[in-house]
Amino acid sequence: MSTPPTLARRLNEWGLLLGVIGAVIGFIIGFAVGTHAIPYSFDEDNSLGSDPGILLGYALSVVGFLAGMGFLNYPIGRLLGAKRPTEEDNAYMHGEGGGLTRYFRMTTDHKVIGLQYLVMILAFLFIGGLGAMFIRTELLTPSPTVANAQSYLTLVGLHSTLMIFMASAAIIGPFGNYFVPIMIGARNMAFPRLEALTFWLLPPAGLILLSTVFLGGFTTGWTGYAPLADQNVLGMDSYLIAFALIGMSIGLSGVNMIATIMTKRAPGLPLSRMPIFVWSVLVTSFLGALAAPALIAAVLMEVFDRSYQTTFFVPAGGGSPYLWENLFWFFGHPEVYIFVVPAFGLVMEMLPVFTRRPLWGYRVAVGGMVGIGLLSFVVWQHHLFVSGLAPSLRPFYMFSTELISVPTGIIYLVALGTLWRARTRFTVPMLFIFGFFFNFLIGGFTGVFLSDVPSDFTLHASYFVQAHFHYTIMGGEVFALMAAIVYYLPKMTGRTMDTKLLRFQFWAVFITFNGTFISLISVGILGMPRRVISYAAYLQPLNISATVFAYGLGLSMALFLGILLWEVVIKQKVAARNPWESLGVEWQVPTPVPLFNFDQVPVAWSLPYDYDTGKPAADFGPAVPAFSGA
């Protein structure tokens, strides 16, 4: 820096600490105001406080956290008519010269934000995974052992909600933020501060959710169904505020991604030549931007019910639980595709690299993803088949739900077409891609039974549903996430992971995953209800099988994290510049990627899958060869 750092910058260096202080102050103020200013007369056990106090306390704690992090500096400056930040200020906010500290403060560099996302998601997935281990341990025996029904439900709710939160950002968070601007030739996102905000809303959301254990927990599971949600103790407030924050993050991230992709593409890069991963992010972003507001509306109503004692979801007061179910699932089903569509994009982005063939049916694949996005808005009522949905509506929602398997099948056709007669390189990411397609296929097949009204009546609320969901999200998205981590880490960190050990890890996770969830499909078919702590004795052998495999699954996931930490953080094994010999533009820029990505933005772009000729996706001039070693 040519000039001494300003006070604002010095404070920014301590952003995380100041954020925590701001959160504590915000909570105290909010709790005091909410407790004393809002009349409240619920009969629940409120020795820890009142719902308005907790809700307002959490809300202001988030405001305080963001203020401490420095998110209000820019808007307040604008409100006062201050000058716009200088280029030097912008470079500083982008992380110039920041070293490791930039990962612990607000920055506007999409690459730093991508890595922040990755670390946070892995940390929360680890916590959520521990919850799964506790659940499986409890279910070793048919009767309750360690937990009681209330604490078991809280455990299930925490595990599921935390995993859903993280899954919604697992691909777009790290890889969308890091690579989309590079893949489209942009120096940054359209709204970098907004991008930072979408990340920094999530750690408070996760912590607020976890704090539910101090407030009595919540028994609704991740779906937050009313009227149980209205009747729950204070722990429910954690769920509501956390979900509202997640909804805001998803919606704002969606708007920012769409704006970036639609308006910041390099000259010479039309939509028809965008990498398939960018297409998947675009489709997902539309889902997020348009679906998340429905969730926010539902959460607002529930907050009103719990704090002002309105009766949106209370039948005795004129409300209806179905209102929550409709609004929640109008968000909730597109949310499932918010998880999966970017995973489709990632695996299709990687397939050509390892098959050394162009992506077969690029336009068809784009059409498939757009089709999934459109159809995902008209299927939500299949979640209500057994909830009293008007019988005349059932055929439509059964048909629309089954129809969505068509564009999904198209994605499989594209993958098969790309693999056909290819000289496939069986690298670790490719193994995970195969695992993805195998698992998601089972997830898709089991989904057909749930979209079909008669079989759904039999299987609803059983472990079959739980296993189906885990096959699509864990078997699908998480396998794609692991493929992407191994594939993209050399670019993101300049470090690489041990492939021999990872091969073992892949087979361990693949076998134990399938062992766990085939067992759970079986107990579901045999009638074991989910979210219940006890079960019939004859189901114990299969539950023991599920638990043993689940322990193996937990260990193999821990092994993945261990390899990641050992190789990348401790051993720091240096990666080749383009270890997979990809033609993607992200592999043509130097590692580490320059602060603003490109010295000059290239203008000649083609699809990055021309492995017949080996032509890279973008023309950087003569200096950069397509492939080179470390």
Place this chain on the structure above:
Amino acid sequence: MSDVSPTGLTVVDEVEGGGRTLIFTSRLFMAANTTLQLSLLFAFLYLRANNFGGMWHPSGIGTPPQVLAIISLVFPLITLVALWAVWNAVGRGRESNAVSGLLWLALVAAVLTGAVRILLMYQFNWELDSAGTYAAISTLWYAVLLGEFILVGLWLLSLVMGHVRGTDRLSASHARAILDQWAYITGVSIVVYLLIQYIK
């Protein structure tokens, strides 16, 4: 390396979305906001259609004060007209005091909009725990709109301050973006007013 650029262009230093990005994003926010408004509309119509236990609109529950509700619609219309005039003037390259005057007018009307809407909500006089679902959804909807007016009002304030202090002169794209937002919220608030006032 490709031999010839298919676009015939040469490398560039930066892709500047600029005003196009701003206007496009402003409209994206309106699209997202539409989902929020439609969710509230769905709730309104759903609760009214079902009228569980006759608790949609129990006897003794009135509508929002008519005069105040109409006044709360007049001020945003004044802001809207002023913003339209600002956009026209800036679009034609007029850098006169008139632009500043119109911006101040828009801002004052926006502040009055917020003030009247807060006052209006205090005049509802509904006991929310027993006033039924009409009162609940009306209060929530008015609160959401108030929040949106405040947010866009703050944005307007930042534009006015930057313009009058000369630190950031108002661009045509900024003028257009905020005009779009204000027009959208004003339009929605008129529809909501009609709905709440006449569909009980």
